[in-house]
Amino acid sequence: MAVTTVEPAEVREVERRVLTTTVEKMVAWARSGSIWPAQFGLACCAIEMMASAGARFDIARFGSELFRASPRQADLLIVSGRVSQKMAPVLRHIYDQMLEPKWVIAMGDCASCGGVFNNYALVQGVDKIVPVDVYVAGCPPRPEALLYGVLKLREKIAAGGGRR
Ligand code: SF4
Secondary structure, eight states, X not given: OOOOOOOHHHXXXXXXXXXXXXXXHHHHHHHHTOOOBBOOOOSTHHHHHHHHTSTTTOGGGGTOOOOBSSGGGOXXXXXXXXXXXXXXXXXXXXXXXXXXXXXXXXXXXHHHHOTTOOXXXXXXXXXXXXXXXXXXXXXXXOHXXXXXXXXXXXXXXXXXXXXX
């Protein structure tokens, strides 16, 4: 029986033309490119979040320009600013209304750890209320920093991480 040998050039040509993957990886890749944030601003950081959606910073480059007014149409909650104790149950309610899978970015020092407001009125880090995937430092973080956070989240989602 004749043995057929495969030339390295043929192998390279097949590798160049054929893509193999899994459904899970395809879905994760697609999700990472179309993260829709909830239209939800809390404090001064929200001004920078709004700026990120404008023409200058253009969050649409990363597929996230559709800020949804309904949490049921959003899969990203950007906690943009300090969270008061009174606001905490509201924030949790919004998070619970979002469909799975969903992700959270803590934007700014206040959302991440309470920032300069170490007092009884504010939640000392939103991760005490909802699980956080990415923390963006700054007071306030510039829109570029938020976009960097979105890119980090995209990497995490594409790798299949952060799903709940
Ligand atoms: S981190 Fe700074 S800019 Fe953001 S909500 Fe707190 S005080 Fe305002």
